[in-house]
Amino acid sequence: MTANAVLSPPDKRRPVQWSNPITYGLALAVAAVSIAPVVYVIVGGFRTTPQIVANPAGLPDPWVWDNYARVLTQSNFWKQAFNSGVIALGTTLGVVLLGVCAAFVLARYTFRGREVLYTFFTLGLLFPAGAAILPLYLMLRDLSLINSYYAVILPQIAFSLPLTIVILRPFLAAVPRELEDAAAIDGSGRLGFLWRILLPLSRPALVTVGILAFVASWNAFLLPLLVLGDANLHTLPLGVQNFSSQYTSDTAGILAFTSLAMLPALLFFTFAEKQIVGGLQGAVKG
Amino acid sequence: MTSTNQTRNPVGGVSAPPTGLRPAGRPSVRSAETRRKWYEIIGLTTPAIVVYVMFVLVPMGFAFYYSLFRWRGVGPPTDYVGFDNYVLAFQDPIFLDALRNNAIIVFGSLLVQGPIALGVALLLNRSFRGRTVFRLLAFVPYVLAEVTVGIMWKLILTDNGTFDALLRAVGLGGLVQAWLADLDLVIWTLLFILTWKYVGFAIILLLAGLSNVPQELNEAASIDGASWWQIQRHVTLPLLGPTIRIWMFLSMIGSLQVFDVIWVTSVPAVRSLGASATMATYMVDNGFFARLWGYGNAVAVILFVISFVAALLFQRFLLRRDIQGAITRRAN
Structure with missing residues (x-):
């Protein structure tokens, strides 16, 4: 059978019972439903509010750049993008660093209580992070962390740790023990093995958990809403929400602001999509 | 999931021989080595444990403590009321509406997203030209921020919009x-928006799962004359x-604590009548914005207990089968 699979041309390896037009038709329908609202928002940003009111479902006529220019020059867009970036980067670095250290121990050390520790971390997956938001706010207030980047970064690291460890552990454990022995013979200790061999080998998994943490942080709303009262520290999601409730009559402006706010996440994901699906394979394997 | 990982990676540290069995040298060397190992274990895991305990577990403990007081959040809580806050919550028709809405979202998400995601994942798992582009487009809603999605749909669904x-x-x-103001309709509109937003997550997971299905099995079946459908x-x-079961689990937990999309999309007046409230929006509205901290924390504990019990039941009855399945498959 192996020979058969090798000899037959790749396009015959799967039986194609559907005619291709149907496949494409369905795929196009899925794509349309997914992106039509997004396209509407982006295109709507090129219209004026009177145009939108007169004909809610129309196309720009003429196309105006004013809304986008206005958001980029007169609003807090750049400041908020900067805040979002700092918080997302800080969260990502923290999650990957703490997650790798913990997952490394859980994957490659044999010691009493290891499974207890792993279960302890996985409990966080059962745990609705949102439920603890009120006491978390009170605790951050008592620690005088409210209205600082740390008030968002530290809890986000904690929220992301369980999933990070669940994804990283199997990757780190799957590296053959022979490599570790070989590294030991070459005189590197366990930590040298982690740094020089294990980390480079598990880069796909590291990228995956990094991306998941970054996107989760970039999109986060509830925690920043409660702990970042200071408008100078507002992140993009808070900015979008405030803009839309502050300038309710400026529909075109809201559309432009919303488009600009979603652009970074879209670009980021476009580059990283393969990594995410690949990195999740280890985690969902039955 | 623990045992699944173990059985799957027999090569890794999981099956490594205990240190004591290693052909080591003199006992003193071995004990120094053991001590070193423990230093490494403690040094590497402590930061993660501290952050995790401090920002995830400790707050939940405090929630229970605060929930026993009538407290406006200023100074230490002193007005002890026992379980009165819990009784009040279950007597409030708005909170009961929020519970009902959460139930609608949990079951609605599973029943609607599951079949759609399965269909789309099977479709996008076929090999055809341009598949990568279609996959990317199908994931777009999931990548967008909840706030963006909420505002987007609010603008689209607004009256005469x-x-x-x-x-x-x-x-x-x-x-x-x-769509967003009709008290009987709004929760279904919100369910639609949530479905649009989160079905992509199910598709990503299912595609990752599908790529683990060995190609040889499909080939063997097709040689035996099975159709694509079969x-x-x-x-x-x-x-x-x-x-599928892991997705169901994650979807359920997410639906129980859903906040962002609901908060941004729903009109506050409609939410305060209960028509579009969920446990989480009810908790933030009452605890944070109305400054009823004791009461809000009681709602937090209720939300936590419901999620936790649901999660444990799910693990007990559904995820356990996966572990068994993994072991039997390995034995084959």
């Missing part, structure tokens, strides 16, 4: 509704079981 205009343009003007039904779907 784009959606209504489209309906009128195709002659279905009779169907126009107050292969999906009898080969692919059974192997996807664990992935």
Whole structure:
């Protein structure tokens, strides 16, 4: 059978019972439903509010750049993008660093209580992070962390740790023990093995958990809403929400602001999509 | 999931021989080595444990403590009321509406997203030109921030907005509704938005699961004369079981604590009547914004207990089968 699979041309390896037009038709329908609202928002940003009111479902006529220019020059867009970036980067670095250290121990050390520790971390997956938001706010207030980047970064690291460890552990454990022995013979200790061999080998998994943490942080709303009262520290999601409730009559402006706010996440994901699906394979394997 | 990982990676540290069995040198060397190992274990895990305990577990403990007081959040809580806050919550029709809405979202998400995601994942798992682009487009809603999605749909579904205009343009003007203001309709509108937003997550997970299904199995089945449908039904779907159950689990937990999309999309007045409230929005509205901290924390504990019990039941009855399945498959 192996020979058969090798000899037959790749396009015959799967039986194609559907005619291709149907496949494409369905795929196009899925794509349309997914992106039509997004396209509407982006295109709507090129219209004026009177145009939108007169004909809610129309196309720009003429196309105006004013809304986008206005958001980029007169609003807090750049400041908020900067805040979002700092918080997302800080969260990502923290999650990957703490997650790798913990997952490394859980994957490659044999010691009493290891499974207890792993279960302890996985409990966080059962745990609705949102439920603890009120006491978390009170605790951050008592620690005088409210209205600082740390008030968002530290809890986000904690929220992301369980999933990070669940994804990283199997990757780190799957590296053959022979490599570790070989590294030991070459005189590197366990930590040298982690740094020089294990980390480079598990880069796909590291990228995956990094991306998941970054996107989760970039999109986060509830925690920043409660702990970042200071408008100078507002992140993009808070900015979008405030803009839309502050300038309710400026529909075109809201559309432009919303488009600009979603652009970074879209670009980021476009580059990283393969990594995410690949990195999740280890985690969902039955 | 623990045992699943272990059985799957027999090569890794999981099956490593205990240190004591290693052909080591003199006992003193071995004990120094053991001590060193423990230093490494403690040094590497402590930062993660501290952050995790401090920002995830400790707050939940405090929530229970605060929930026993009538407290406006200023100074230490002193007005001890026992379980009165819990009684109050279950007597508040708005909170009961929020519970009902959460139930609608949990079951609605599973029943609607599951079949759609399965269909789309099977479709996008076929090999055809341009598949990568279609996959990317199908994931777009999931990548967008909840706030963005909420505002987007709010603008589209607003009274006499784009959606209504489209309906009128195709002659279905009779169907126009107050999508976000009608007290009986709004929760279903929100369920639609949540479905649009999160079905991509199910698709990502299922595609990852599908790529683990060995190609050889499909080939073997097709050589035996099975049609594409038969292969999906009898080969692919059974192997996807664990992935589907993991998605169901994550979807359920997410639905129980859903906040962002609901908060941004729903009109505050409608939410305060309960029509579009969920446990989480009710908790933040009452605890944070109305400054009823004791009461809000009681709602937090209720939300936590409901999620936790649901999670444990799910693990007990559904995820356990995955572990067994993994072991039996290995034995084969």
